[in-house]
Amino acid sequence: MNYAIIIAGGSGHRMGQDIPKQFINVNNKPILLYTLESFEKHEKIDAILVVCIDGWHEAVWAYARQAGITKLKWVISGGETGQESIRNGVFFLEDKVNSNDIVVIHDGIRPLVDEEVLSDVIEVAKKYGNAVTSMPFKEQMFVVSEDNCSSKKYVPRETLRRVSTPQAYKYELLDSKYHEAFEKKIGIYGSSYTNTMMVDLGVTLHFAKGSEKNIKLTNKDDLDLFKAYLKADNK
Amino acid sequence: MKRVAVILAAGQDTIGNDNIPKPFVNIYDKPVLMYTLEVFEKNPQVDAILLVCLKGWSEIARAFAKQYNISKLKWVVDGGQSIQETIYNGLRALENELEENDTVIIHDGIRPLVEDSVLTDVIKVAEEKGNAVSSMPNNEQVFVVRDSDSNTSNRFIPRETIRRVTTPQAYNFHEVLHAYEYAFNNNIGIQGASYADTLFADLGKRLFFATGSDKNIKLNTEEEIGIFEAYLKSDKELWLK
Numbered sequence: 155m156n157y158a159i160i161i162a163g164g165s166g167h168r169m170g171q172d173i174p175k176q177f178i179n180v181n182n183k184p185i186l187l188y189t190l191e192s193f194e195k196h197e198k199i200d201a202i203l204v205v206c207i208d209g210w211h212e213a214v215w216a217y218a219r220q221a222g223i224t225k226l227k228w229v230i231s232g233g234e235t236g237q238e239s240i241r242n243g244v245f246f247l248e249d250k251v252n253s254n255d256i257v258v259i260h261d262g263i264r265p266l267v268d269e270e271v272l273s274d275v276i277e278v279a280k281k282y283g284n285a286v287t288s289m290p291f292k293e294q295m296f297v298v299s300e301d302n303c304s305s306k307k308y309v310p311r312e313t314l315r316r317v318s319t320p321q322a323y324k325y326e327l328l329d330s331k332y333h334e335a336f337e338k339k340i341g342i343y344g345s346s347y348t349n350t351m352m353v354d355l356g357v358t359l360h361f362a363k364g365s366e367k368n369i370k371l372t373n374k375d376d377l378d379l380f381k382a383y384l385k386a387d388n389k
Numbered sequence: 390m391k392r393v394a395v396i397l398a399a400g401q402d403t404i405g406n407d408n409i410p411k412p413f414v415n416i417y418d419k420p421v422l423m424y425t426l427e428v429f430e431k432n433p434q435v436d437a438i439l440l441v442c443l444k445g446w447s448e449i450a451r452a453f454a455k456q457y458n459i460s461k462l463k464w465v466v467d468g469g470q471s472i473q474e475t476i477y478n479g480l481r482a483l484e485n486e487l488e489e490n491d492t493v494i495i496h497d498g499i500r501p502l503v504e505d506s507v508l509t510d511v512i513k514v515a516e517e518k519g520n521a522v523s524s525m526p527n528n529e530q531v532f533v534v535r536d537s538d539s540n541t542s543n544r545f546i547p548r549e550t551i552r553r554v555t556t557p558q559a560y561n562f563h564e565v566l567h568a569y570e571y572a573f574n575n576n577i578g579i580q581g582a583s584y585a586d587t588l589f590a591d592l593g594k595r596l597f598f599a600t601g602s603d604k605n606i607k608l609n610t611e612e613e614i615g616i617f618e619a620y621l622k623s624d625k626e627l628w629l630k
Contacts, residue, residue, distance in 0.1 A: 313533060314533060379616065386618065
């Protein structure tokens with residue numbers, strides 16, 4: 155079986171709005187619902203868990219019912235940080251999934267994840283135990299100097315890849331590494347995520363396909379871009 | 390002090406099976422390049438524009454620029470075999486036109502979504518520090534590809550420690566011209582994907598970051614053209630704070 159953990163634990167502060175960004179409406183539909191629809195439509199996804207900011211759980215259930223998201227099985231509370239939210243989701247599944255099942259972790263505010271990207275991440279994870287969606291960099295990558303406003307060094311961009319979500323892991327690996335990380339307090343602070351935590355704990359990650367379109371909606375420019383994609387798709 | 394925009398439109402690449410070079414792809418009957426030139430035309434901080442153009446397309450560029458009232462366009466010169474040659478051709482053409490302390494703003498002709506705020510910051514930082522590159526933080530994790538197997542990684546670079554750099558980039562004219570003269574005489578920093586920014590780093594110079602925008606996309610694919618079209622048609626949401 156393949157499960158999805160959708161992370162919707164964030165508040166809207168970085169975008170400067172009062173509504174948490176995953177619940178901002180675009181064409182009368184909250185962003186999170188676009189994300190859930192992508193997983194609902196994908197034939198390889200069997201069940202969905204949403205890790206959600208408190209106070210908004212009822213809204214998730216109601217929107218999901220309205221849009222026919224029948225794979226949504228659980229809505230649970232997030233934590234103080236991204237890593238705590240993912241951990242809550244992973245631990246919640248302990249008595250519900252098998253060690254060989256695949257769990258796909260995805261940001262609720264990446265609504266444009268396409269079918270091919272999800273398929274590839276699941277396939278690669280089945281083969282190697284883990285998979286992270288990845289893309290090459292199109293811009294030059296410069297290392298920030300100590301003054302924080304300049305650089306004397308770049309890293310050849312062919313040697314780097316940018317990694318986002320979806321990411322997929324065999325449940326056994328995912329569960330054991332989250333226990334280890336929170337016990338040892340490794341890879342759980344700052345901007346760390348499942349992928350960086352895995353590497354901090356000695357795991358080699360496997361790249362899966364990515365898509366330029368799979369943007370994270372973190373500011374108003376991104377929201378404009380999302381709307382532009384929706385319009386371009388409708389043409 | 391003068392500020393001259395050096396707009397690069399010398400790439401031969403086309404989108405898909407199309408025959409038209411990217412800067413000349415029409416969007417609502419207007420070539421992409423004209424949208425870019427209009428941004429510089431309208432920005433009061435820019436005094437003049439030099440276009441480095443794909444050979445054979447100069448006349449077309451001039452005609453369209455006249456049609457769209459790009460009155461700041463003063464020079465159109467031919468591009469080179471590589472992007473670095475193209476930039477160098479542009480800089481050399483300005484040799485007798487500019488003073489040492491003037492500023493040149495280098496920008497890709499197929500990035501029409503460069504905003505005034507981005508241009509303003511890159512000019513401000515360059516005039517303070519000698520150069521400025523438009524840059525953005527990484528919203529995504531940055532992983533290093535393993536030498537032994539390029540499909541895997543066991544190392545990442547903390548994303549706060551590295552920035553993504555694009556155009557516009559602004560440079561003190563004297564310094565950037567001499568950097569290119571040195572680079573071409575000594576064959577340093579002019580190969581492959583190198584650009585004015587990587588050349589400066591290769592020569593041991595320090596680059597200064599200005600604030601970029603993720604909206605400032607390069608129109609390389611049909612999908613990106615679609616996004617640009619949608620941007621042109623989009624309206625601002627007044628309820629968003």
